[in-house]
Amino acid sequence: xxxxxxxxxxxxxxxxxxxxxxxxxxxxxxxxxxxxxxxxxxxxxxxxxxxxxxxxxxxxxxxxxxxxxxxxxxxxxxxxxxxxxxxxxxxxxxxxxxxxxxxxxxxxxxxxxxxxxxxxxxxx
Amino acid sequence: xxxxxxxxxxxxxxxxxxxxxxxxxxxxxxxxxxxxxxxxxxxxxxxxxxxxxxxxxxxxxxxxxxxxxxxxxxxxxxxxxxxxxxxxxxxxxxxxxxxxxxxxxxxxxxxxxxxxxxxxxxxxxxxxxxxxxxxxxxxxxxxxxxxxxxxxxxxxxxxxxxxxxxxxxxxxxxxxxxxxxxxxxxxxxxxxxxxxxxxxxxxxxxxxxxxxxxxxxxxxxxxxxxxxxxxxxxxxxxxxxxxxxxxxxxxxxxxxxxxxxxxxxxxxxxxxxxxxxxxxxxxxxxxxxxxxxxxxxxxxxxxxxxxxxxxxxxxxxxxxxxxxxxxxxxxxxxxxxxxxxxxxxxxxxxxxxxxxxxxxxxxxxxxxxxxxxxxxxxxxxxxxxxxxxxxxxxxxxxxxxxxxxxxxxxxxxxxxxxxxxxxxxxxxxxxxxxxxxxxxxxxxxxxxxxxxxxxxx
Numbered sequence: 001x002x003x004x005x006x007x008x009x010x011x012x013x014x015x016x017x018x019x020x021x022x023x024x025x026x027x028x029x030x031x032x033x034x035x036x037x038x039x040x041x042x043x044x045x046x047x048x049x050x051x052x053x054x055x056x057x058x059x060x061x062x063x064x065x066x067x068x069x070x071x072x073x074x075x076x077x078x079x080x081x082x083x084x085x086x087x088x089x090x091x092x093x094x095x096x097x098x099x100x101x102x103x104x105x106x107x108x109x110x111x112x113x114x115x116x117x118x119x120x121x122x123x124x
Numbered sequence: 125x126x127x128x129x130x131x132x133x134x135x136x137x138x139x140x141x142x143x144x145x146x147x148x149x150x151x152x153x154x155x156x157x158x159x160x161x162x163x164x165x166x167x168x169x170x171x172x173x174x175x176x177x178x179x180x181x182x183x184x185x186x187x188x189x190x191x192x193x194x195x196x197x198x199x200x201x202x203x204x205x206x207x208x209x210x211x212x213x214x215x216x217x218x219x220x221x222x223x224x225x226x227x228x229x230x231x232x233x234x235x236x237x238x239x240x241x242x243x244x245x246x247x248x249x250x251x252x253x254x255x256x257x258x259x260x261x262x263x264x265x266x267x268x269x270x271x272x273x274x275x276x277x278x279x280x281x282x283x284x285x286x287x288x289x290x291x292x293x294x295x296x297x298x299x300x301x302x303x304x305x306x307x308x309x310x311x312x313x314x315x316x317x318x319x320x321x322x323x324x325x326x327x328x329x330x331x332x333x334x335x336x337x338x339x340x341x342x343x344x345x346x347x348x349x350x351x352x353x354x355x356x357x358x359x360x361x362x363x364x365x366x367x368x369x370x371x372x373x374x375x376x377x378x379x380x381x382x383x384x385x386x387x388x389x390x391x392x393x394x395x396x397x398x399x400x401x402x403x404x405x406x407x408x409x410x411x412x413x414x415x416x417x418x419x420x421x422x423x424x425x426x427x428x429x430x431x432x433x434x435x436x437x438x439x440x441x442x443x444x445x446x447x448x449x450x451x452x453x454x455x456x457x458x459x460x461x462x463x464x465x466x467x468x469x470x471x472x473x474x475x476x477x478x479x480x481x482x483x484x485x486x487x488x489x490x491x492x493x494x495x496x497x498x499x500x501x502x503x504x505x506x507x508x509x510x511x512x513x514x515x516x517x518x519x520x521x522x523x524x525x526x527x528x529x530x531x532x533x534x535x536x537x538x539x540x541x542x543x544x545x546x547x548x549x550x551x552x553x554x555x556x557x558x559x560x561x562x563x564x565x566x567x568x569x570x571x572x573x574x575x576x577x578x579x580x581x
Contacts (some may be wrong), residue, residue, distance in 0.1 A: 021394045023396035028397055057497075058499075070541055073393060075393050090484065090485075
């Protein structure tokens with residue numbers, strides 16, 4: 001008998017929040033789970049490769065993920081994400097301040113029986 | 125006893141922040157026992173170059189244009205309650221800023237404050253352009269023609285020295301933002317130059333305070349997900365730092381906003397790259413062991429910062445002429461609006477390309493996707509647009525001559541009579557651009573110094 005674990009597709013935004021900052025042509029975006037219990041899921045699903053793919057159309061060249069289990073949180077540093085950065089980009093958003101929400105639009109697969117737990121810390 | 129705790133509030137997180145934020149912070153600090161400080165952070169990378177340009181036009185100017193708006197409402201109460209003010213609103217002319225504060229004090233009828241002026245961040249005073257250009261930039265790009273300013277992040281020590289000299293107010297130009305907080309802590313606690321863990325804790329406290337309301341619920345609120353009460357009157361932060369480096373973050377009383385582990389964590393990681401090595405002039409901060417705990421409503425404790433020896437070099441921002449940015453916008457709404465907006469965009473693009481200019485252009489349709497797009501590459505995840513929506517066509521150009529920028533704006537303007545049906549709400553913006561590059565300079569080349577004006581001790 002095989003056990004099928006049912007999952008539901010949510011946006012990362014449903015289970016985590018974050019903030020973007022800039023330095024030159026680099027963007028850094030934190031990803032912080034509403035429930036610390038969701039941290040392992042973020043580790044597994046919000047990978048450097050997936051974030052690079054998400055920012056590829058902006059010309060991103062590399063992504064480094066830093067892990068902070070104490071908080072818990074992830075910190076992504078995305079090279080060449082800002083179309084030249086505040087110096088030379090023609091994007092309306094010079095600093096990439098809106099980009100945390102581009103990352104938070106990423107789909108994640110959440111086990112059905114944990115949806116309530118992982119979305120529980122919202123509104124705090 | 126009370127000397128083991130220092131209270132520091134922040135009244136502005138950038139030049140452009142709320143002008144009435146400092147009042148509740150001062151009211152809150154006034155009730156606290158022990159040393160009390162109010163900081164204003166007003167100096168983004170480009171701001172100093174703009175200030176330098178102002179100073180060239182008028183040698184009395186060149187301090188932050190927001191100085192008066194921030195200082196005037198709180199000066200009297202700060203002097204009465206021994207709340208010392210530390211700010212980088214000196215920008216390109218800290219002495220000019222100090223004189224302006226003395227003038228405000230006279231107008232208000234306050235006692236004459238003792239004002240310290242920190243100078244020595246201007247690299248152009250000690251290094252010629254050729255030598256500056258010989259440095260490799262951190263970004264890997266060359267320093268362009270027409271250097272406007274080169275200022276070094278000089279750190280917290282001169283601020284501590286200024287406070288030891290009895291200053292009521294310390295006016296600084298370029299320094300690291302956290303130094304506005306670390307300087308007072310070094311002065312109060314006598315932390316040694318190699319007391320890395322304490323210096324790291326003070327730097328983390330500074331990092332949490334320097335962006336104002338970003339730690340108390342602003343740049344954070346997300347309705348239904350992260351609800352923040354009364355964001356319209358968000359309280360600015362007040363932190364208490366112990367001699368051992370323990371930090372608690374709270375906010376001004378009788379204000380909106382929220383201080384929670386979530387708001388504090390977002391700010392800890394703001395503009396942080398490697399969390400084990402946040403480089404400053406005074407210490408290398410490691411936050412990988414930091415923990416964040418809600419102590420009571422709107423009070424969050426932060427502990428666990430570690431420090432490593434400071435770098436031998438200091439970061440310097442070099443600002444230079446960046447040509448012109450031209451932008452213009454026009455709106456289309458209602459039935460078939462998307463098709464009309466796309467036609468407008470295509471008309472402008474075609475006419476600009478016919479000019480044969482080698483300037484860089486960009487065209488957006490705001491309402492479809494814009495900030496998420498990359499140059500001409502659309503955001504792949506954008507939702508299906510409503511064809512009858514409300515759209516705004518935006519054209520932008522980066523160029524060497526102002527004429528090209530004006531020409532683009534004129535093209536968008538001409539759509540009123542020569543474009544698709546129902547175009548309205550034209551706006552234009554032509555801006556002289558300043559570009560920046562960062563270099564690392566041997567710290568021995570800078571010799572910051574402290575001068576005083578106003579009251580003698």
